[in-house]
Amino acid sequence: MTLDHARELIRTQLQFGSGYNRHAVRLILGEIQREHGRGAVDDVIRELDLEKFFGLQPGQDFSGTGR
Numbered sequence: 001m002t003l004d005h006a007r008e009l010i011r012t013q014l015q016f017g018s019g020y021n022r023h024a025v026r027l028i029l030g031e032i033q034r035e036h037g038r039g040a041v042d043d044v045i046r047e048l049d050l051e052k053f054f055g056l057q058p059g060q061d062f063s064g065t066g067r
Contacts, residue, residue: 003040006032010048022054030062 006028013021013028033041042058050056 001028001034001043003032003036008046008050010044011048014048014053017035022056024048025050025054025056026062029056033062040060 008009009028013025027029029041029044032044038059038061041062045051045056045060051058061065
């Protein structure tokens with residue numbers, strides 16, 4: 001998954017903002033971490049202000065989510 005596509009998917013989840021959408025974002029971040037590393041995850045979290053919306057913080061490990 002490209003980072004641009006991941007951002008697009010996360011922006012869609014932000015429009016809904018429920019707990020289910022938080023879980024979907026965590027799964028997407030896990031995919032980003034696997035493919036692009038934790039630094040890319042931290043960048044996306046900061047860029048899309050995911051700490052404010054879902055309480056997701058830079059430095060968090062998302063490798064246990066998803067597959």
